[in-house]
Amino acid sequence: MTQVPSLSDHIRDLIAQRQPGYTLPQAFYTDQDIFDLDLDRIFRRHWIPAGSARRIPEKGQWYTFEIDQDSIIITRGFDDQVHAMHNVCRHRGSRVCYEQEGQGKGLVCPYHAWAYALDGTLLGAGAMPCEFDKSEHGLKQIPVKVYHGTVMIYLGEGDPPDISDVENDIDPMLSIFELDKAKMAARMVWDIPANWKLVVENFAECYHCGPAHPEYCSVMAVAQPGTTGAAAHKKSFDQMTRDWETYAKSLGHPTGKVDTSDSSIHTCSRIPIGEGKLSQSKGGKQIAPTMGRFKANDGGITAARIHPANYWINACDHAVSFRFTPIAPQKTIQEVTWLVHPDAVEGRDYRVEELTWLWNVTTEQDKMIIVQNQKGVNSSAYEPGPYSSVEFATNYFVNWYLDKLQA
Amino acid sequence: MTQVPSLSDHIRDLIAQRQPGYTLPQAFYTDQDIFDLDLDRIFRRHWIPAGSARRIPEKGQWYTFEIDQDSIIITRGFDDQVHAMHNVCRHRGSRVCYEQEGQGKGLVCPYHAWAYALDGTLLGAGAMPCEFDKSEHGLKQIPVKVYHGTVMIYLGEGDPPDISDVENDIDPMLSIFELDKAKMAARMVWDIPANWKLVVENFAECYHCGPAHPEYCSVMAVAQPGTTGAAAHKKSFDQMTRDWETYAKSLGHPTGKVDTSDSSIHTCSRIPIGEGKLSQSKGGKQIAPTMGRFKANDGGITAARIHPANYWINACDHAVSFRFTPIAPQKTIQEVTWLVHPDAVEGRDYRVEELTWLWNVTTEQDKMIIVQNQKGVNSSAYEPGPYSSVEFATNYFVNWYLDKLQA
């Protein structure tokens, strides 16, 4: 488990086989050795999302995050800082936290009662020999930071990479939401029996929105092909966007798209939802108080990501964060978290059912699609196929992925 | 998945270990590499059964057939022909048909709406680059033919083998049923957690009928040991058969057994059910209109097969077709289809419960037996055992199988 997989000739051959503009060869979606390499090169060498820090606003709260065979405890210490450590007792290797979340003054392993502080320091262990050094037996620490409300962790060896440039690119568009103070209104988790890359490839393109997501298309102008739809869509999307940008700028809100270097996967952009629409909700109506420092709900959404495994898609009245986490070659966890203004009160200012409607139904649809994609890819008859022009971001992700495998 | 497994020294040794007249060494029933070889040598180099064409009598109807990790779409086109193609979209590899059966004007992939004709031709794909050639992106074609109502497909490379000699052997005994026009009255599927060869070995012998199949023995004289049974079985089975052949010939019906070459697995024969019995039913009574060109129900059954994975066992009033399909080393699908005269009406001319009674109860019993056979074979204590004289056809199958592995 702890071996770093090397880039074998077999894998080099597979990488060489990939035709530009085409999906990946089968083995990338099925094989354990490539999955291990993905974990090493894509997940253990980058800052990756590990859930929302807004799940644990109070001191002493914690939750666990699962990736591959690992479990990681994310706590809020009495120093009000977020900490991350491996959920493996240093005595005989038991999970310390059995549950998915909890709250307490510390963490006590249920097996033999080894007691740890919320930062993982070993505080007590009975009947240990004299030479036993508690300071060497704390829970294994994991570098952690909170970026706009999202817990980011680094699971690799050595120092985590400096991604301040990337963060600086994104900050202006996200900081206006004040996500670090937001309230978590809802959280849902999907267990998807498919390779994590099929999940990310799906999320990165809207070529499938027409066939698969009627609800999403009813809300998002960008998802509608052409400009000859219902009355609301008579204007071309480009014109609508230009008009909206003028309006948003007049409020001092950010617009446009962050320019990023060719080799980076991070993105950030704002676009209008659609003519007369204020939120990603049924009919586009506003469903929660306007967040952060917005002067008004300008009807735009902000889409951003740092790593392929995370996304934010925020309307002005609620922010939605996504994470995709690999568990096995054909098992991926998708977590979606809905955030609202810290003062918003359930029932009065928003209703969870309204808030979660669009991404709940859309994720259910995506799960079904992705499962059937995996089944087909598992066939002896599968061969890589060509991406359409609309799937540019999916193709971009696949290129980035292959670059990183070889890095 | 697409690699053709080679005959390794390991497998040559295993083949050499097999003692004539004995069951196979354990690995043949358990190992993935031998399963892959079985797929290659036994299933991908022969015409194999893929269900009944009578499931799709109407233009636009289709069903899916599963083998190993593959799914194949069997359609009836608007040309009234049966077509077969891989259920893998040429875009990103999704299953095109999610369901087990359906009907429509074409096949549209639910992921990105690539639209295919019922013969697999790609008709439409949005937003593809100019150089994209639709004619090169149809669903992958599979050679298919309908033989006496059974869909036969060829999954191998190159041209399918010519088996007209085999078909000519069998034709005379099957054609009288006019199965190509028959009506599908019922269909059942069993998921058997055992190697496909254990399923076939079981089906090929009646040594187990006495201990395991009381219902079958109550109907079929051939299943009863000796000739000193109840009143109905006082005559010896040989004498009964001679009398029945005289009668059947007087009606112009086929009798006897097709002579086949030593190296072929195909068989076809007719025998009487039993004294005074007209069908494979409770008490042997006729339960549906006499089929095809039979002058009268002569009380015989017709047993035939082309490949170890298929069988027909037809009384004069209903035909039953069987297929056994490998899914994994210890997983096999058995499908049973009941056919009746095309004009027969459910409730008036036959009742599904009566029709399916014998093979439903018998297959349930066989499934239980085979599962316990697999468990025992998985034991460290298993060693090949000797076949009885009554299991000649099972032994013949095993010999044929080993020949084909080495072919």
Place this chain on the structure above:
Amino acid sequence: MTQVPSLSDHIRDLIAQRQPGYTLPQAFYTDQDIFDLDLDRIFRRHWIPAGSARRIPEKGQWYTFEIDQDSIIITRGFDDQVHAMHNVCRHRGSRVCYEQEGQGKGLVCPYHAWAYALDGTLLGAGAMPCEFDKSEHGLKQIPVKVYHGTVMIYLGEGDPPDISDVENDIDPMLSIFELDKAKMAARMVWDIPANWKLVVENFAECYHCGPAHPEYCSVMAVAQPGTTGAAAHKKSFDQMTRDWETYAKSLGHPTGKVDTSDSSIHTCSRIPIGEGKLSQSKGGKQIAPTMGRFKANDGGITAARIHPANYWINACDHAVSFRFTPIAPQKTIQEVTWLVHPDAVEGRDYRVEELTWLWNVTTEQDKMIIVQNQKGVNSSAYEPGPYSSVEFATNYFVNWYLDKLQA
């Protein structure tokens, strides 16, 4: 399945990695090759427990015992002897006994009715060729003996080892219970998704009793840390033990601990339950008639084992036998059997619920703990940790295990 795994360089390296006084490296708890080696070196080269002979007090009774992929039939023949044989028909390898227990005049394979005597002798097989020799096709025999009511079998090649020295060590403390005549009052089975060594390591130490087993601690003085507990525990445990030994000796009962050689894993000892306590029951009250040749219930328990996979923990009024059997690298069966005086009558002399209370609740707790231990050990972050001084017997087991692997 029948290959004897060799001690590869890989495994030698793993053994060399183990630090004295620490838990084992991860692979010992997860890998198939080490599991195979465990089966070979630890389970197939020793007498191992295979259930209680008291399940089959009557002639013709049998039960099946599962280990790895094997099933073994344990019978009581008409010679009143216990027999053991592989549950694999010598014809085509089917399981002969499908159920977990039964009773009959012999064993008939449900597949083709091959009939075996209760000692495995083949009595009948229909339609076999002249040269077939029934005497060579009996069920494969397994050496078996009954040791104080526990069925012990030997699954290895050649003659079983002579363990009379070990038995002689234990006999004096167990024979007083007359377990060979006892009545089985209850039996429970747990399916634990963890490596068998984690189950044994757990059972061998009481460091976890405080955190995990409140019921056990409420009964057993030895499980309570220190000597300054409630009124009942004011005397030190050592003093209590000395007083109890004086009393037990005055009755002629065995006391103390058997001295065993350094290389053996067998143990046997007697200790007091606790001040004023007579049994392992709620409140420590006697819950069944005093067993065997005890002059009185002296309030002690007798703990013994021959192999790491078996234990007896007997109060004077009921005996409890444990077995731990490996099924897969992460699957272990734990069976617990409760025995009482042969004349004891349910409802009058004992109640099953009272009898099973302590070990039922304790085993449920242990199962939960062990499952979480396995999960943590599966993590990439797991590394061997140090045993406390209280876990000396667990450390001893691990040392013994590594010695035997290399034997």
